[in-house]
Amino acid sequence: MTLDVPARPRWQLPRIDPGERWVGGVAAAVAREIGVQPLVVRAAFAILALAGGWGLLFYGLAWITLAVAQPDRLAPYRPEPKAASPIHRHIAVGMIVVGLLSVFSQIGFAFFPKIVVPAGFILTGILIAWTRSQDESGVAATARTVIGVLVGLGGLIAFVLVSDNFVDSLVVVLVAVVIAAGVGLVAFPSLARIGRELDMERQDRVRADERARVAAHLHDSVLQTLALIQRHADDPTRTAQLARQQERELRHWLYGAPAARATRLGPALEAMAAEVDAAHGVPVTVIAVGDTSDVDQTRVEPLVAAAREAAVNAAKHSGAPRVDVFAERHPDRIEVFVRDTGQGFDPDAVPADRRGLAESIRGRMQRAGGSATVHSAPGAGTEVELVLPLLVDTVEPSQEVSS
Amino acid sequence: MIRVVLVDDHALVRAGVRAELEGHVDLVGEAGDVGGAIDVIVATKPDVVVCDVHLPGGNAPAVIRGVVDRGVTTRFLALSVSDAAEDVIEVIRTGARGYVTKTINGAELLDAVRRINDGDAVFSPRLAGFVLDAFSADLGASGDPELDQLTAREQEVMRLLARGYAYKEIARRLSISTKTVETHASAVLRKLQLSSRNELARWAADRRLL
Numbered sequence: 059m060t061l062d063v064p065a066r067p068r069w070q071l072p073r074i075d076p077g078e079r080w081v082g083g084v085a086a087a088v089a090r091e092i093g094v095q096p097l098v099v100r101a102a103f104a105i106l107a108l109a110g111g112w113g114l115l116f117y118g119l120a121w122i123t124l125a126v127a128q129p130d131r132l133a134p135y136r137p138e139p140k141a142a143s144p145i146h147r148h149i150a151v152g153m154i155v156v157g158l159l160s161v162f163s164q165i166g167f168a169f170f171p172k173i174v175v176p177a178g179f180i181l182t183g184i185l186i187a188w189t190r191s192q193d194e195s196g197v198a199a200t201a202r203t204v205i206g207v208l209v210g211l212g213g214l215i216a217f218v219l220v221s222d223n224f225v226d227s228l229v230v231v232l233v234a235v236v237i238a239a240g241v242g243l244v245a246f247p248s249l250a251r252i253g254r255e256l257d258m259e260r261q262d263r264v265r266a267d268e269r270a271r272v273a274a275h276l277h278d279s280v281l282q283t284l285a286l287i288q289r290h291a292d293d294p295t296r297t298a299q300l301a302r303q304q305e306r307e308l309r310h311w312l313y314g315a316p317a318a319r320a321t322r323l324g325p326a327l328e329a330m331a332a333e334v335d336a337a338h339g340v341p342v343t344v345i346a347v348g349d350t351s352d353v354d355q356t357r358v359e360p361l362v363a364a365a366r367e368a369a370v371n372a373a374k375h376s377g378a379p380r381v382d383v384f385a386e387r388h389p390d391r392i393e394v395f396v397r398d399t400g401q402g403f404d405p406d407a408v409p410a411d412r413r414g415l416a417e418s419i420r421g422r423m424q425r426a427g428g429s430a431t432v433h434s435a436p437g438a439g440t441e442v443e444l445v446l447p448l449l450v451d452t453v454e455p456s457q458e459v460s461s
Numbered sequence: 462m463i464r465v466v467l468v469d470d471h472a473l474v475r476a477g478v479r480a481e482l483e484g485h486v487d488l489v490g491e492a493g494d495v496g497g498a499i500d501v502i503v504a505t506k507p508d509v510v511v512c513d514v515h516l517p518g519g520n521a522p523a524v525i526r527g528v529v530d531r532g533v534t535t536r537f538l539a540l541s542v543s544d545a546a547e548d549v550i551e552v553i554r555t556g557a558r559g560y561v562t563k564t565i566n567g568a569e570l571l572d573a574v575r576r577i578n579d580g581d582a583v584f585s586p587r588l589a590g591f592v593l594d595a596f597s598a599d600l601g602a603s604g605d606p607e608l609d610q611l612t613a614r615e616q617e618v619m620r621l622l623a624r625g626y627a628y629k630e631i632a633r634r635l636s637i638s639t640k641t642v643e644t645h646a647s648a649v650l651r652k653l654q655l656s657s658r659n660e661l662a663r664w665a666a667d668r669r670l671l
Contacts, residue, residue, distance in 0.1 A: 341564075345590035345623045348597060382586060382625025386593065395624045441624070 074124050082121040094147050102155045112162045118181040119237070183210020280304075299339045306332050323350040323385055323392065326362045331383060334366065338373035341380045348387030353448065360426035361394060361446050364419045368396035368442035371415050376400025376440055394444040402434045419444075462487040463578045466505060468498040468524060469513040469540070474563070478511065478540075481567035486574060495519040499527035507535055509577050511570075512557070514541035514548050522555035529556070538577045540565075546591050553653050559583025581643045582650035589622035592649060609656050611649060618645040 074083035085103055089096040106113025183206045287301040324346030331342035350358065365383060372381045378400030385394045405416070416432050419442065423430040428446035463486045469475045470493045479488060489505040492498035495518040502510055502524070510528075512521045521539055528535060537557040541548065549560050558577050561570065562585055573583045584592070596611050611619065614635075621631045628646070632639040 343586060343625070345586050347590050347593045347623065380625075384586070384590070384620070384624040386620070386623075397625050399625075 082117065084117055084120045084124060087124060088120070092147055092151065094144065094151060098148060098151055102151055105155055106158060106162075109159055109162050112158070122181065122184065179213025179216060180210045181213075183207060183213060295339050298341070299335065302335055302341055323353070323358050323361070323387070326358060327365060327383055327385055327394075330362055330366045330369065331381075334369045334373055334381070338370065340373035340378070342369050342373070342383060343380065344383045344385070346385045350387050350392065353387075353392070357426065357446065357448075358392075360422050361392060361428070361444060364422045364426075364430060364444050365394050365396055365442075367415065367419050367422070368444070371442075372396060372398035372400065372440060376402070378439065390447060390449055392446045392448065394446075395441055396444070397439065397441040399439040402436050402438045402440050404436055405432050405434055463509055463574060464489045464505070464507040465574060466490040466492070466498075466502050466507040466510045466535075468492045468501075468510060468516065468521075470494060470515075470517050471513075474513070478570070481570055482511075482574065485571050493517070495523045495527065498524045499531065502528050502535060503531045503533050506533055509574050510535055510537045511540050511574065512537055514539050514552055520548070521552045521557065525552075525555045525557065536577045536580070538573055538583060540570075546595075549588060549591055550595070550653070553588070553650070556654065558650065559585075560588045561585045562587065576643075580647075582646040584619070584622045584646055584649075586623050586625050589619045592653060593619050593623060596652075609652075611652065615645050615649050615652075618642055619649060622646075 074087045080086070080100065085099040086096040089099040092099070103113045103117050106116060287297055324344065327344045327346060331344045334340070334342050365385075369381050369383060372378060376398040378398035380398075382397045383394065384397070385392065416430075419432075420430040423444055423446070426446060428444065430445075431443045432440065433443065434440035465482060465486045465488050467475050467478055467482075467488060468491070469478070472493070475491055475493075479491075482488060486509075489507050490501040492501045493516075495516050498510075498512070498516070510524075512524055514521045516524065521537070525537055537552075537559075539549070539552045539557040539560045540563055541552075541560070542563045553560060558580075559573055559582055561573050561583060565573070565585070576583050592611075593616065596609075596616075617635060618631060621634060626634065628639050628642045632642045635642070
C-alpha cells in the first residue's frame with residue numbers, strides 16, 4: 059500500500075537544514091535553492107555585510123522569515139536547479155551582489171555601527187521572543203519573551219542614542235521597513251501555502267489511520283465471509299477455491315509479505331500450495347516447523363519442487379478433499395510430508411504413469427542429495443516423505459519404496 | 462445432549478455454525494461480544510463454549526477469564542480465522558482446550574465439540590505445528606523441565622497431528638490405543654498451559670514476524 063504523495067509546488071521558500079548551517083543556515087538554504095555551493099552564497103552575504111552591514115540586515119530578515127515559515131516536520135526537500143548551467147547560476151549571484159552593492163552605495167555605507175548594531179540587537183530580541191521550542195514550559199516561555207523584549211528595547215534605545223543625525227537615521231530605518239514589508243509581501247503566499255501543505259499532511263495522516271482501520275475491518279468481515287463461503291457454497295469446488303484464493307490475496311494485501319520470506323522453506327511451500335490449489339481446486343494446507351533461514355536456498359528449491367509434484371499428484375489422483383503438507387527442520391535434516399486421505403494405491407503395482415511420477419520425485423530428491431519414500435495402500439491414502447540431509451556427506455540417499 | 466454456547470461477533474458465522482451443529486448438540490445460547498458472552502455462559506452454564514478468538518470488547522481470553530471470575534466452570538473450544546501464533550497460544554494458555562480454524566467442516570467441528578466435552582484436547586494441525594515449533598526452540602534453563610519439554614512420544618503425536626492424521630490413525634500408526642493418544646494430547650495441552658517458559662510468549666510474538 060502506498061500513500062498518495064501530493065504534487066510538489068514548483069516554487070518554495072528555501073528550507074533551512076540544521077545539518078548544513080554555519081550560523082543560521084540561510085546561506086546554505088539559499089544556495090541549495092539556487093543550485094550553487096553554499097560557500098558562494100556565504101561569500102555574497104559576507105561582501106554585503108562588509109558594505110556597511112547591509113548583508114547582516116538581509117541575513118537577519120531572511121532568517122526570521124525562513125525560521126518562522128518552516129516547521130521541521132515538513133518532508134526533506136531537494137529543489138530543482140533554477141538556471142541551465144552552474145556558470146549561469148554563479149553569474150546570477152554575482153550580478154545580484156553587484157546590483158545590491160550599487161543600491162547600498164546610493165543609500166550609504168556609513169551606517170554600520172550606528173544602524174546595524176542596534177538593528178542587530180532588535181532582531182536578536184525579536185528572535186529570542188519569537189522562536190519557540192516544542193517542549194517548553196510556560197514559565198520558560200515567559201522568561202524568554204521578557205528577555206527578548208528587553209534585548210530588543212535595548213537595541214532601540216541604542217539606536218536612538220547613537221544617531222547623530224536622527225532624521226537621516228529615520229530614513230534608513232524607513233527604507234529597512236519598506237524592504238522588510240516587500241520581503242513579507244513576497245513571502246506571504248509561500249507562508250500561506252506552507253500552511254496548506256501542513257493541512258494536507260495532516261489529512262494524509264488521517265487517511266492513513268483510516269486505511270488501517272479499514273484493514274482491520276476487512277480482516278474481520280471479508281475473511282469471515284470467505285470462510286463461510288467455503289463451507290456453504292452450493293457449488294463446493296469452484297466457490298471454495300475462489301474463496302480460498304481471495305482469502306490468500308486479502309491476507310497478502312493486509313499483512314504484506316516481506317521479500318526475505320520468499321527464500322525460506324515455509325513461505326516457499328505456502329506459495330507452492332496456493333498455486334496447486336489454484337490449478338487443481340484442492341486446498342493444500344502447509345504447516346512448517348523450525349527456522350530454515352540458515353539453509354542455502356539452492357538446497358531448498360528441489361525440496362519445494364518435489365513437494366509440489368507430490369501435492370499435484372495427490373490433488374489430481376487421490377480424490378481427497380484436501381492435501382496436508384508438513385515440513386520440519388531438524389538440526390541435521392529437513393523433512394517434508396505430503397499427505398492425502400484419498401484412495402491410495404499399491405506402490406508395488408502402480409500403473410506406469412504413477413510410477414513415473416514417483417520416480418521423478420525420487421530422482422529430484424536424489425540429485426539434491428536427499429531421499430523420497432512413498433507410503434500408500436489402496437483405501438488408506440498416500441503420504442510422500444521427503445528427507446533432505448543438511449550434512450550431505452553423512453547420509454546415503456535411499457531408494458526404498460515401502461507400503 | 463451436549464449443551465453448547467456459541468460466541469462470535471458475526472451473525473453469519475453463528476448462523477453457519479448453528480446450522481452445522483443443530484440436531485447434534487443442544488445450542489443453549491449465543492453472544493456477539495465479551496460482556497454478552499460472559500452473561501450468557503454464566504446464566505446457562507453450558508458444557509462447551511465455541512468461541513471466536515477475536516471479539517469486540519476484548520478477545521476470547523477475556524471471556525475465559527470473565528467466566529472463571531464469576532465462578533463458572535466450562536470448557537472452551539477456540540474457533541478462528543486467525544493463524545497468528547500469538548493469538549492461538551494466548552487463548553490456549555488462558556484455558557481453552559482446543560483450537561480449530563473456521564475452515565473446518567461440520568463433521569470435524571462436531572467431533573471437536575464432543576472431544577472437548579469429554580475433557581480431551583483438540584489440536585488442529587496448525588496448533589500442533591505451533592506447539593512443535595515453540596517447544597523445539599532452544600530451551601532456556603527456566604522453570605520445571607517436566608513442563609518445559611515434550612516427551613519423545615508427545616513429539617511423535619504432535620508431528621502426526623501436524624501431518625494431518627486423526628487420533629484414530631495416529632493410534633494405529635503408533636500401535637497404541639486412541640485413549641493413549643488422547644492422554645498424550647491432553648498432556649501436551651497441560652504443558653502448553655502451565656509451562657513457565659518465557660520463550661513460549663517470545664516465540665509466539667516473534668512468529669508473527671516470520
